[in-house]
Amino acid sequence: MNLQTENVSWSVEAKKIVDAVTLAVAEGEFVGLLGPNGSGKSSLLRIIYRILKPDAGVIELAGANVWQLSPRQVARQMAVVMQERTGDFDFSVHEIVMMGRNPHKGMFDRDTTHDFQLVDEALARVDMTDFAQRSFLTLSGGEKQRVLIARALVQQAKFLVLDEPTNHLDIHYQLEILELVKNLGVTTIAALHELNLAAFYCDRLYMLKAGRLVASGTPEEVLHPDLIRQVYGVWSEVATHPLTGKLVINFFPEALGSRLNGNGRKK
Amino acid sequence: MSMLTAIQSASAGQSRATQLRFWLLLGGLAVLLLVSITLGITLGPVEIPVSAVWRIAASETLRVLSDITSLDLSGWVNIEEDWSKAQFNIIWLIRFPRVLLGVFVGAGLAAVGVTMQALVRNPLADPYILGISSGASVGAVAVLAFGAFAFAGIYAISFGAFVGSTLTFFIVFLLAQSNGRLNPARLILAGVAVAYFFSGLTSFITLTSDKRELARAVLAWLLGSLAGTDWPELTLPAVVLLFGSLYLAMQARGLNALIVGDETAATLGVDLTRFRRLLFLAVSLVTGVMVAVSGAIGFIGLMIPHIVRLMVGTDHRRVLPVSIFVGSIFLIWVDVVARTAFDPVELPVGVITSLLGGPFFLWLLHRQLKERGGL
Numbered sequence: 001m002n003l004q005t006e007n008v009s010w011s012v013e014a015k016k017i018v019d020a021v022t023l024a025v026a027e028g029e030f031v032g033l034l035g036p037n038g039s040g041k042s043s044l045l046r047i048i049y050r051i052l053k054p055d056a057g058v059i060e061l062a063g064a065n066v067w068q069l070s071p072r073q074v075a076r077q078m079a080v081v082m083q084e085r086t087g088d089f090d091f092s093v094h095e096i097v098m099m100g101r102n103p104h105k106g107m108f109d110r111d112t113t114h115d116f117q118l119v120d121e122a123l124a125r126v127d128m129t130d131f132a133q134r135s136f137l138t139l140s141g142g143e144k145q146r147v148l149i150a151r152a153l154v155q156q157a158k159f160l161v162l163d164e165p166t167n168h169l170d171i172h173y174q175l176e177i178l179e180l181v182k183n184l185g186v187t188t189i190a191a192l193h194e195l196n197l198a199a200f201y202c203d204r205l206y207m208l209k210a211g212r213l214v215a216s217g218t219p220e221e222v223l224h225p226d227l228i229r230q231v232y233g234v235w236s237e238v239a240t241h242p243l244t245g246k247l248v249i250n251f252f253p254e255a256l257g258s259r260l261n262g263n264g265r266k267k
Numbered sequence: 268m269s270m271l272t273a274i275q276s277a278s279a280g281q282s283r284a285t286q287l288r289f290w291l292l293l294g295g296l297a298v299l300l301l302v303s304i305t306l307g308i309t310l311g312p313v314e315i316p317v318s319a320v321w322r323i324a325a326s327e328t329l330r331v332l333s334d335i336t337s338l339d340l341s342g343w344v345n346i347e348e349d350w351s352k353a354q355f356n357i358i359w360l361i362r363f364p365r366v367l368l369g370v371f372v373g374a375g376l377a378a379v380g381v382t383m384q385a386l387v388r389n390p391l392a393d394p395y396i397l398g399i400s401s402g403a404s405v406g407a408v409a410v411l412a413f414g415a416f417a418f419a420g421i422y423a424i425s426f427g428a429f430v431g432s433t434l435t436f437f438i439v440f441l442l443a444q445s446n447g448r449l450n451p452a453r454l455i456l457a458g459v460a461v462a463y464f465f466s467g468l469t470s471f472i473t474l475t476s477d478k479r480e481l482a483r484a485v486l487a488w489l490l491g492s493l494a495g496t497d498w499p500e501l502t503l504p505a506v507v508l509l510f511g512s513l514y515l516a517m518q519a520r521g522l523n524a525l526i527v528g529d530e531t532a533a534t535l536g537v538d539l540t541r542f543r544r545l546l547f548l549a550v551s552l553v554t555g556v557m558v559a560v561s562g563a564i565g566f567i568g569l570m571i572p573h574i575v576r577l578m579v580g581t582d583h584r585r586v587l588p589v590s591i592f593v594g595s596i597f598l599i600w601v602d603v604v605a606r607t608a609f610d611p612v613e614l615p616v617g618v619i620t621s622l623l624g625g626p627f628f629l630w631l632l633h634r635q636l637k638e639r640g641g642l
Contacts, residue, residue: 046530049533049534050533050534051530051533051534070536070538071533071536071537071538071539072536072538073536074536075534075535075536076536078534079534080530080534082530082531082534084527084528084531087388088388088389088390088635089384089388089390089526089527089576089581090580090581091523091527091580091581091582092580094282095523095580095581095582096527099520099523099524099527099531099535100535102520102521102523102524102535102536102537103535103536105520107517107518108517111282113279116279116282117279120279132281133281155535
């Protein structure tokens with residue numbers, strides 16, 4: 001399942017939050033969306049998953065304009081994992097995951113054995129089987145994310161959108177969640193704020209600044225100290241890890257950074 | 268058997284057990300409802316034998332059936348009419364319709380409460396607290412005072428109440444928005460303010476009207492009462508309750524998604540705008556029709572869903588049907604208390620629900636403030 005956005009823009013009161021963004025996610029890719037807070041990552045994702053209607057531009061999912069599909073049709077093809085709080089209303093983990101079947105169900109349809117199997121398989125896949133009857137509200141952040149990923153699996157969508165899936169999680173859970181998603185092998189676009197994780201897991205990256213795309217390509221093509229300095233306003237050093245072969249980025253505060261940079265230490 | 272299938276059967280089995288418990292609960296509640304209706308009819312200042320209740324009902328049903336089909340059915344079932352004329356009047360003409368109205372109104376308000384709480388994602392929502400009932404009262408009183416909506420004939424009062432409830436819900440909803448999001452604190456405050464305004468308006472219309480009978484009617488509307496119901500008045504609430512609750516029950520999956528969050532609902536395939544509009548209409552219609560016949564009976568929609576969620580969890584496929592039963596049983600008994608406990612004074616049922624509901628609301632509010640540090 002592939003996704004394309006073409007010249008997508010969205011503004012709030014004359015302020016462009018997303019500005020003429022054109023990007024593409026090919027079948028099977030894990031694409032990372034980077035950028036500092038307020039760069040428009042979440043807004044762009046919300047446009048992609050059809051919550052925000054863009055002022056201009058087209059979003060195509062498998063060649064079809066998402067605004068010409070019904071929410072139900074979109075939901076059968078695209079699943080979204082976002083920060084979620086159920087507030088005052090508690091559901092069991094099993095119930096939350098079963099909601100993933102909603103887009104496949106008519107008004108009179110009941111949960112079938114097939115639905116139960118899908119839920120069980122999904123819970124097993126995210127290693128949450130023992131939590132099926134637990135209350136969702138009592139779970140930790142990492143557990144909640146895993147449950148929401150299970151719901152996305154049950155949705156049987158071919159395209160996955162993740163909005164900062166590792167936000168507020170311990171490093172252990174950050175790795176666990178991304179490892180899980182990567183191993184699903186589903187076409188994915190994820191907004192990420194942690195550059196090292198993005199470099200490690202993503203096939204390709206898009207970098208946003210103030211709503212505009214400023215770079216795109218493989219991690220090696222995108223993650224340059226100059227660009228990081230320009231977008232995030234910090235000094236950094238990018239190296240290749242001897243064992244993983246992936247990029248590793250170190251960040252430096254202003255004083256130290258300018259001194260190191262003066263010494264010409266750049267990759 | 269592979270490990271995965273072992274897990275599967277365990278989970279499906281667990282859910283089958285949950286399902287069985289749910290149907291047992293529903294069956295139990297159905298029996299309890301029948302018992303409550305029977306007792307609700309027999310209890311009162313005039314002693315009525317339990318056996319007479321359903322025999323009168325059967326003989327009346329038979330009579331109506333033979334009227335409709337113009338067949339002589341009396342040969343089929345022989346019911347010996349051993350009750351007096353006075354007993355007949357009390358049972359069939361006074362208490363039966365009154366208890367049934369309690370069933371419909373209790374069920375309707377509970378279903379509306381469940382739906383509103385999902386719609387605004389706030390357990391404090393209730394048609395009374397958010398001012399919808401007051402809006403409906405204004406609509407109803409306007410019909411009586413000015414003869415508005417005369418085209419609707421005998422349903423003019425219900426129509427007026429429906430218009431009033433829809434408008435009010437819309438106003439409260441608009442007032443509660445800030446930056447395109449529903450703010451819980453604003454929602455409650457807007458509801459309370461609107462409720463006061465419309466209660467004032469109802470009193471104003473009544474007191475300045477030259478129609479004398481209005482003054483008495485308005486008390487019933489402001490306080491909420493099931494007294495003085497007759498059979499023809501039951502038709503509309505029964506039909507609206509039937510279709511309203513069927514519609515809502517069919518939307519249970521959507522309500523589940525909606526109560527988790529707008530974006531969640533949308534990404535699970537709910538057409539938010541359309542779904543919200545339909546729920547809006549359903550809530551306003553049921554509230555309007557119930558208020559038109561019984562006035563503003565408060566807090567049913569607040570208390571019942573909350574108690575039911577403690578029993579069966581949040582899944583609307585269970586919460587809705589159970590709330591409908593619990594709401595009707597609850598209102599039957601509150602009305603029994605209202606008309607018998609303070610003999611010779613008969614209280615409007617809304618007085619008792621408010622006395623129970625006010626503290627309940629405060630308790631919920633307190634819990635919410637403690638857990639979240641805000642509304």
